[in-house]
Amino acid sequence: MSKVIAVARWEYLEKVKSKAFLIGLFLTPLIMIAMGVLPTLFATQEDTESRVIGIIDPGGRVVAPFAQRMQQRYTLKNGRPNYIVLPLVVGPGGDVEAAVQEASRRVAADELEGFFVLDPVRDSVVEFRSKSVGDFRIGARIEENLKEIRAEQRVAALGLDPKVLRELDVRLDVRMVKVASGGEREDGGFEKVFFSAYVFMMMLFLLIITSGQMLVRSVIEEKSNRIVEVLVSSCSPTQLMAGKVLGLSALGLTQMAFWGLIGVAASVQFGMNIIDISNALLLVLYFILGYLLYAAVFIGVGSPLNTEQEAQQVTSYLVMLLIVPIVLAIPAMKEPNATWIKVLTFFPLLTPTMMALRIPIQMPALWEILATVGLLLLSIYLAMVAAGRIFRIGILVTGKSPRLGEILRWIKTG
Amino acid sequence: MLDVQAVRKYFNSTVAVESVSFSVSRGEIFGLLGPNGAGKTTTIRMILKILEADSGTVTYDGKPFSEETRNIVGYLPEERGLYKKSKLLDTILYLAELRGMSRTAARREALRWLERMGLAGQDQRRTEELSKGNQQKVQFICSIIHDPVLVVLDEPFSGLDPVNQILLKDVLQELKQRDKAVIFSTHQMDQAERLSDTLCLINKGKVVLGGTVRDVKKRYGKNSLHLEFDGDGAFMTELPGVHRAMLYERSAELELSGATQLRDILALVNHRVDLRKVELLEPSLHSIFMSTVGEPVDTQTAGEVLS
Numbered sequence: 001m002s003k004v005i006a007v008a009r010w011e012y013l014e015k016v017k018s019k020a021f022l023i024g025l026f027l028t029p030l031i032m033i034a035m036g037v038l039p040t041l042f043a044t045q046e047d048t049e050s051r052v053i054g055i056i057d058p059g060g061r062v063v064a065p066f067a068q069r070m071q072q073r074y075t076l077k078n079g080r081p082n083y084i085v086l087p088l089v090v091g092p093g094g095d096v097e098a099a100v101q102e103a104s105r106r107v108a109a110d111e112l113e114g115f116f117v118l119d120p121v122r123d124s125v126v127e128f129r130s131k132s133v134g135d136f137r138i139g140a141r142i143e144e145n146l147k148e149i150r151a152e153q154r155v156a157a158l159g160l161d162p163k164v165l166r167e168l169d170v171r172l173d174v175r176m177v178k179v180a181s182g183g184e185r186e187d188g189g190f191e192k193v194f195f196s197a198y199v200f201m202m203m204l205f206l207l208i209i210t211s212g213q214m215l216v217r218s219v220i221e222e223k224s225n226r227i228v229e230v231l232v233s234s235c236s237p238t239q240l241m242a243g244k245v246l247g248l249s250a251l252g253l254t255q256m257a258f259w260g261l262i263g264v265a266a267s268v269q270f271g272m273n274i275i276d277i278s279n280a281l282l283l284v285l286y287f288i289l290g291y292l293l294y295a296a297v298f299i300g301v302g303s304p305l306n307t308e309q310e311a312q313q314v315t316s317y318l319v320m321l322l323i324v325p326i327v328l329a330i331p332a333m334k335e336p337n338a339t340w341i342k343v344l345t346f347f348p349l350l351t352p353t354m355m356a357l358r359i360p361i362q363m364p365a366l367w368e369i370l371a372t373v374g375l376l377l378l379s380i381y382l383a384m385v386a387a388g389r390i391f392r393i394g395i396l397v398t399g400k401s402p403r404l405g406e407i408l409r410w411i412k413t414g
Numbered sequence: 415m416l417d418v419q420a421v422r423k424y425f426n427s428t429v430a431v432e433s434v435s436f437s438v439s440r441g442e443i444f445g446l447l448g449p450n451g452a453g454k455t456t457t458i459r460m461i462l463k464i465l466e467a468d469s470g471t472v473t474y475d476g477k478p479f480s481e482e483t484r485n486i487v488g489y490l491p492e493e494r495g496l497y498k499k500s501k502l503l504d505t506i507l508y509l510a511e512l513r514g515m516s517r518t519a520a521r522r523e524a525l526r527w528l529e530r531m532g533l534a535g536q537d538q539r540r541t542e543e544l545s546k547g548n549q550q551k552v553q554f555i556c557s558i559i560h561d562p563v564l565v566v567l568d569e570p571f572s573g574l575d576p577v578n579q580i581l582l583k584d585v586l587q588e589l590k591q592r593d594k595a596v597i598f599s600t601h602q603m604d605q606a607e608r609l610s611d612t613l614c615l616i617n618k619g620k621v622v623l624g625g626t627v628r629d630v631k632k633r634y635g636k637n638s639l640h641l642e643f644d645g646d647g648a649f650m651t652e653l654p655g656v657h658r659a660m661l662y663e664r665s666a667e668l669e670l671s672g673a674t675q676l677r678d679i680l681a682l683v684n685h686r687v688d689l690r691k692v693e694l695l696e697p698s699l700h701s702i703f704m705s706t707v708g709e710p711v712d713t714q715t716a717g718e719v720l721s
Contacts, residue, residue, distance in 0.1 A: 006511040225495020233462040233489045234512035
């Protein structure tokens with residue numbers, strides 16, 4: 001046992017001190033936060049300079065109210081208007097096309113942010129022509145104001161009081177509220193659930209990938225420098241493997257605890273209750289089980305390999321398997337009770353990630369939890385035995401990597 | 415200490431080791447010789463339970479290999495390597511701990527050995543910063559730090575400069591004096607001849623020669639008489655007591671059979687030709703190696719030699 005601890009301790013300390021681990025430890029949450037926060041940050045960023053919007057309005061009825069609304073409603077931080085509406089005149093011949101060309105030239109020359117043409121005929125479509133078509137906000141604002149102006153003018157044409165419009169504008173929101181297991185309502189809508197499920201899945205995914213690769217890499221290093229011969233003359237291959245799994249599990253838990261702390265800190269900071277404790281404990285259980293199962297798979301698959309390239313190739317197949325739940329996240333979100341989702345949960349390699357997805361959305365039935373945990377334990381046991389058999393022979397194989405049939409024979413003969 | 419009985423190992427259908435037997439006692443330096451691919455490394459791996467023998471037995475003081483055995487053997491593999499990115503001391507401590515040493519004892523011994531091997535003050539350096547020769551010395555330290563009863567060294571001298579070869583030789587002699595058993599494999603016969611007490615020559619997975627160096631040389635029965643002379647030496651092939659004679663223009667090499675007395679032969683020869691130089695040479699291990707490995711070896715003879 002002390003030798004298992006010695007191996008575990010070595011694997012843990014050497015990896016913890018490695019640059020790759022430290023980078024992963026800090027960079028991964030940063031990237032995840034960046035992916036979550038940056039787009040909204042950029043999207044909601046206020047303009048700092050006034051933008052000039054041109055309008056070609058052959059009818060001439062919209063320009064004035066539009067300019068007024070835009071300039072009154074949206075102001076920059078320094079008090080100046082966000083948008084300056086510039087009426088573009090159409091030549092005496094009524095040649096809209098010429099005006100469009102002239103305006104396009106001015107957009108190209110950066111004199112205008114963009115412009116739009118009000119078409120008296122096709123009046124349900126307005127084209128806003130601009131250099132950057134990615135700015136959804138400007139489009140939304142133009143749309144909103146034009147709609148209002150048009151509605152007001154139509155109401156006026158019908159001889160009604162514009163106040164009627166306010167009466168007609170009935171707002172209705174359908175809010176999604178989750179009913180918790182006790183029957184009481186649980187606050188937090190779709191975003192929260194989706195976010196927490198997704199975060200857990202990504203964490204599991206990243207941990208399995210990084211530590212699985214570390215495991216394979218360490219075996220390959222020991223094989224290529226032949227230190228493995230010294231190791232297996234010092235302790236049994238089973239002890240060596242157990243030590244490696246233990247050390248890397250400790251490493252994974254360290255990483256997870258660290259990320260968890262960041263997550264808790266972030267949720268406290270933003271007043272967001274990401275997940276409740278009972279869920280979290282169950283998730284941690286699935287997490288550890290999943291981790292162990294994949295550790296066995298990585299050992300079994302990695303120990304006959306001899307080069308980094310082969311390892312990368314093989315791990316990329318495993319990554320594909322792990323991506324399945326991520327792809328399934330959105331459909332699963334819509335119908336967490338669908339039979340096919342339940343069936344997939346019982347596939348041991350997918351159980352942890354599927355459960356990470358399902359638990360925050362809707363707690364699965366107790367029998368499902370017991371059955372999947374039992375199934376996981378059984379498959380961990382079987383996978384470890386098989387991995388041990390492959391490991392024992394595989395770590396001494398050098399040169400050409402063995403074929404699948406040969407590896408299967410190792411498992412059988414044990 | 416160690417007794418190897420008829421171990422055999424096949425990889426799929428190719429023979430790695432057909433049948434190898436020998437024993438090594440405490441206070442003995444044992445040379446495992448043989449050309450490349452003879453099965454030396456496979457034999458060593460079976461001794462250390464890295465590989466399981468297909469048949470045959472390996473016993474330590476009469477008992478089979480056990481978890482305790484792991485702590486009393488030391489091993490330097492043929493292909494060298496250490497953890498590149500790790501610190502010397504950490505690596506040594508880890509491998510010592512795996513041999514059942516306590517960390518405090520391991521630290522003390524590691525520093526002592528690093529100093530002895532001329533690596534004092536380098537314990538915090540990373541392996542990759544060291545020269546190949548120094549890395550090999552660190553590996554050697556790892557194989558003996560836990561004061562094993564049996565030290566197995568696969569080609570320990572290859573890759574070392576002459577100064578370090580002497581250093582290593584001294585340490586091995588010291589281990590011998592401290593009643594340890596040392597097995598080393600080599601294909602350099604001069605090395606083996608100078609260092610080992612007992613040897614075992616393996617070829618194509620079989621033992622072809624074994625025993626003490628002295629015995630082997632004797633038993634090989636090749637007391638070789640080199641003569642230079644004037645005159646016709648043709649008669650020499652017919653001499654009684656000469657096992658085989660090789661004649662040249664003015665010289666001859668006579669292989670004397672076991673009981674032949676040198677002075678009888680010389681009397682016969684001196685009578686017929688004018689001798690200018692007479693030299694009785696013991697065959698070197700090298701020539702034994704060459705003639706044994708160079709020609710097909712009869713299994714039966716090998717068996718006799720062993721018994």
